Amino acid sequence: xxxxxxxxxxxxxxxxxxxxxxxxxxxxxxxxxxxxxxxxxxxxxxxxxxxxxxxxxxxxxxxxxxxxxxxxxxxxxxxxxxxxxxxxxxxxxxxxxxxxxxxxx
Amino acid sequence: xxxxxxxxxxxxxxxxxxxxxxxxxxxxxxxxxxxxxxxxxxxxxxxxxxxxxxxxxxxxxxxxxxxxxxxxxxxxxxxxxxxxxxxxxxxxxxxxxxxxxxxxxxxxxxxxxxxxxxxxxxxxxxxxxxxxxxxxxxxxxxxxxxxxxxxxxxxxxxxxxxxxxxxxxxxxxxxxxxxxxxxxxxxxxxxxxxxxxxxxxxxxxxxxxxxxxxxxxxxxxxxxxxxxxxxxxxxxxxxxxx
Numbered sequence: 001x002x003x004x005x006x007x008x009x010x011x012x013x014x015x016x017x018x019x020x021x022x023x024x025x026x027x028x029x030x031x032x033x034x035x036x037x038x039x040x041x042x043x044x045x046x047x048x049x050x051x052x053x054x055x056x057x058x059x060x061x062x063x064x065x066x067x068x069x070x071x072x073x074x075x076x077x078x079x080x081x082x083x084x085x086x087x088x089x090x091x092x093x094x095x096x097x098x099x100x101x102x103x104x105x
Numbered sequence: 106x107x108x109x110x111x112x113x114x115x116x117x118x119x120x121x122x123x124x125x126x127x128x129x130x131x132x133x134x135x136x137x138x139x140x141x142x143x144x145x146x147x148x149x150x151x152x153x154x155x156x157x158x159x160x161x162x163x164x165x166x167x168x169x170x171x172x173x174x175x176x177x178x179x180x181x182x183x184x185x186x187x188x189x190x191x192x193x194x195x196x197x198x199x200x201x202x203x204x205x206x207x208x209x210x211x212x213x214x215x216x217x218x219x220x221x222x223x224x225x226x227x228x229x230x231x232x233x234x235x236x237x238x239x240x241x242x243x244x245x246x247x248x249x250x251x252x253x254x255x256x257x258x259x260x261x262x263x264x265x266x267x268x269x270x271x272x273x274x275x276x277x278x279x280x281x282x283x284x285x286x287x288x289x290x291x292x293x294x295x296x297x298x299x300x301x302x303x304x305x306x307x308x309x310x311x312x313x314x315x316x317x318x319x320x321x322x323x324x325x326x327x328x329x330x331x332x333x334x335x336x337x338x339x340x341x342x343x344x345x346x347x
Contacts, residue, residue, distance in 0.1 A: 003154065003158050003162075003179060004158065004161065005185075006175065006179055006185060006188055006189070007158065007161060007162040007165060007166070007175070008165065009185070009189045010162075010166060010171065010175050010188065010189055010192040010193075011162070011165035011166045013189050013192065013193045014166055014168055014171060014192055014193060014196040014199070015222065015223055017193055017196050017197060017199055017200050018196065018199040018200070018202075018203055018222040018223065018225060019203060019218070019219055019222030019223070020200045020203055020204075021200065021203040021204040021206070021207050022203040022206050022207060022210050022218045022219075022221055022222045023215065023218050023219050023222060025207060026207075026211075027207050027208050027210075027211040030207060030208075034204075035208065036338065036341060037334060037338060038204065038205045038207075038208065039205075039302070039337075040301070040302065040305040040333065040334040040337035040338065041201055041202070041204065041205040041330070041334060042205065042230075042231070042234040042296050043293065043296035043297065043302045043303075043305050043306040043309070043333070043337070044305045044306060044308075044309035044329075044330045044331075044332075044333025044334050044337065045198070045201065045202070045227075045230075045231075045309070045330050045333075046231055046234075046289050046292060046293040046296060046306070047293060047305075047306035047307070047309040047310040047313070047333060048309040048310065048312065048313035048317075048326050048329040048330050048333060049227060049231075049286070049289050049313075049326070050286045050289045050290050050293060050310065051309070051310035051311070051313040051314050051329075052313050052314055052317040052318070052326075053282075053283075053285065053286035053289075054283075054286050054290075055314045056314075056318065058282070062318075063318050069283065072283070073286060073287075073290065076287050076290050076291075077290050077293070077294070080290050080291040080293070080294040081294045081297070084239075084291075084294060084295060085291065086130075086133045086134075086288055086291040086292070087133055089287055089288070089290060089291035089294075090133055090136070090284050090287045090288060090291070093283070093284075093287040093290070094280075094283065094284065094287065097280060097283055098280075101280075
């Protein structure tokens with residue numbers, strides 16, 4: 001089996017999934033009620049991306065609960081809510097994590 | 106920022122610079138994704154791909170997790186249909202992203218809607234939705250999205266090439282992977298504007314903590330996302346009737 005063939009099929013299939021709605025469904029064809037649903041997608045998606053990444057640390061033996069990452073992540077969320085600034089959030093979150101890792105071992 | 110009384114010329118100029126604003130906005134997340142791309146390049150080589158295959162696939166797919174899964178399954182000799190179906194399942198979340206982009210892409214030509222779908226990533230989607238919240242008068246969200254996406258993708262692809270040839274050159278002891286959730290946290294903050302949306306985020310977070318390690322193929326993420334949306338709708342209805 002040629003890898004280029006597989007790569008092309010995977011890429012085309014993924015492009016169809018990615019463009020499923022943007023390319024094939026005009027806004028006027030979407031039911032009005034859907035607009036209420038759509039505004040929940042960004043907060044739900046972001047929270048679902050963030051939560052496991054701060055709750056678990058990846059180790060050689062799999063994902064394990066990490067109190068340092070969770071505490072640093074929650075601290076960063078509080079900072080993000082007040083600062084609304086990406087750089088401030090990264091710098092303070094990383095500083096918190098490094099500090100907590102030193103304290104908690 | 107932009108208001109209807111702006112002279113048309115100034116407005117066009119502002120719209121013209123949106124791709125650049127998008128590309129500049131995503132700069133902070135490069136700290137987190139470049140180490141991942143270096144490792145990905147290394148994996149491409151370890152699983153026996155040529156440099157040409159690695160480069161072609163990185164450009165044709167633009168979706169890291171499914172890229173790892175594909176080369177891994179291919180190297181393990183998995184059947185063609187299993188590989189393709191697995192990659193599509195992993196990328197199913199993009200259907201949700203693209204659904205929420207439909208109102209923002211209204212009236213755009215088909216090629217631009219296709220381009221947005223092709224280049225989008227978790228990161229550029231997150232930055233674009235934050236821009237929508239923070240700057241509702243932005244007249245060129247598709248331009249912002251394309252700029253943000255290329256601002257993520259081009260350095261990412263370059264880092265895959267570096268990782269392919271040089272291996273991972275960043276010490277694993279530095280927890281740089283943590284910068285990715287930190288950026289998403291910063292982008293989550295402007296979304297938490299009312300009780301239904303806070304509820305949606307809380308339920309999705311709790312769901313993801315339980316389901317992501319328990320389900321394969323990022324299906325845990327997708328399920329948690331849907332639970333979050335459902336929780337938001339329930340709270341929304343409760344507030345409307347209260």
